[in-house]
Amino acid sequence: MNTRSIVAAIFFAILSIPSLSFSQSSEQKALEAKRERLQNEIKEINRLLLSEKKERGNVLEQVEALDKKINVRQQLIRVTNQQSNLLNRQINANIRNISKLREDLKLLKDDYAKLIRKSYQNKTQNNRLMFLLSSESFFEAYKRFQYMKQYRDYRKGQGEKIVQKTDELVTLNRDLTEQRKVKEQLLAENVKVKNTLYREISSQKELLKTIRKNESKYAAAIDEKKKEARRIDREIERLIRSAIASSNKKTGKSSATRFVLTPEAKLVADNFSSNKGRLIWPVEKGIKSQGFGVYADKVYPGIKHQNNGVTIATDEGAKARAIFEGEVITIFTNKLGIKGVYVRHGNYISMYYNLSNVYVQKGDKVAVKEVLGDIYTNRFDGKTQLKFYLYEDTDRLNPEDWIYQL
Missing domain, CATH: 1.10.287 (Helix Hairpins)
Known part of the structure; x- marks a missing residue:
């Protein structure tokens, strides 16, 4: 060479x-x-x-x-x-x-x-x-x-x-x-x-x-969890349909399943949709303790459970915050005093449940990261968990597809 x-x-x-x-x-x-x-x-x-x-x-x-x-x-x-x-x-x-x-x-x-x-x-x-x-x-x-x-x-x-x-x-x-x-x-x-x-x-x-x-006690606990989940889901969907019907009534439409969008609302919806996978967490800090969809029971895998949102564990005193700009369309309180806030983003709705206090009112315009309320802490087990749901009109969405690294 x-x-x-x-x-x-x-x-x-x-x-x-x-x-x-x-x-x-x-x-x-x-x-x-x-x-x-x-x-x-x-x-x-x-x-x-x-x-x-x-x-x-x-x-x-x-x-x-x-x-x-x-x-x-x-x-x-x-x-x-x-x-x-x-x-x-x-x-x-x-x-x-x-x-x-x-x-x-x-x-x-x-x-x-x-x-x-x-x-x-x-x-x-x-x-x-x-x-x-x-x-x-x-x-x-x-x-x-x-x-x-x-x-x-x-x-x-x-x-x-x-x-x-x-x-x-x-x-x-x-x-x-x-x-x-x-x-x-x-x-x-x-x-x-x-x-x-x-x-x-x-x-x-x-x-x-x-x-x-203690199989009988466990079975009773499962049954109670399922009943509570079904009750929450029915209430969520009823309030969403009511909010859609109320909004559409102003435009002369009677649909309770799909929002009729104004040009401004369509712009908000398009911006929300374009941020899929990049939206912020509804809490400043926490972990996902239960994901979206059907999952097998940990004790008896033959038993299936359904979660229509995601559950996020966080610190005591933590606040729920808006994941995107929008308008508060509904606030509700259950029999135990637990509260939920619905925020509309065009034809999308983000829902924040398991709050002890709420800082917003129906009709308020909220900005991204704006505090909506205090997340409830269970005094028996010390857990502070936010239940977060996401809908497009009345269709359930998987928040894990929309929130960054959820």
Whole structure:
């Protein structure tokens, strides 16, 4: 291989290393952010759902909270494994790059040694001066001088490349050492997470045994939960139909299932729709304790439950806030004094239920993040939970599709 080929090969090798490093670094950062989010979610589950005070609540809720934490911990293990696998690929890539750099460095040093020997021979024999003086013309002497200058610059460049390659080799070796340390830390953390997971699964099994000893009591608790959920759903849908009918009456229409939109209301609806997946949480801080849709019972998987919204656990004293600009169209209070607020966004409705106090009135225009009321705290189990619903006219929507990272 000649010198020019060697230099070209090394140049392309240098170009390829940063791009590989950049893409893997971006992926690693994304995984680290996801891992941090899952770790924070576990902390919030412990704080909001499984604190000492809340554990005095019913056993069924403890099982549900443990199940959620187990699921999050399993996600954390998967993400940590992904990080470890990515680091493996980075380590292997670094090993290949180090091997290639060592080969390139050897070729450069051999080539440089030849240049030094040739230069030394020329110098001792005074060949440079003779080379210039033997020129037949000034122009030829000038060309020979330029050639000698280029040769000197090339030799200097070869020396600089050796220094550069040596520095790169040192850096890659240092990166490799750091990557191996990070990998060892990730593997050690995964062992701890798995051990904790096994303990939580064992704890959940013990709780399930307790529940199954009191099957009749548990069945009654399920039945009560279903009745309450159905009652809330019927009331929500009745009030939505009433609000639609009241709004449409002003335009001379009688529909109770679809809003008749003014140009202004249509603009609000379009803006709301265009923000799908980016809407803010209806609380400043919290975790989703129950998602949308049909889900299997934790004790008897054959029994199915339906949640037409999402339930968000938060801190005592937390406030419900509007997820988007809109108009308060309904406020209601149930027999126990628990309140709910309906906010219209064109033909979309966001509904905030389980409030102890409300700060807005029907007809108020509200801005995004505006406080609507205080979220009720159950004094028996200490839980503070907002039940949040989302509708397009009378059609139920999954809030998880609309709220960012819900």
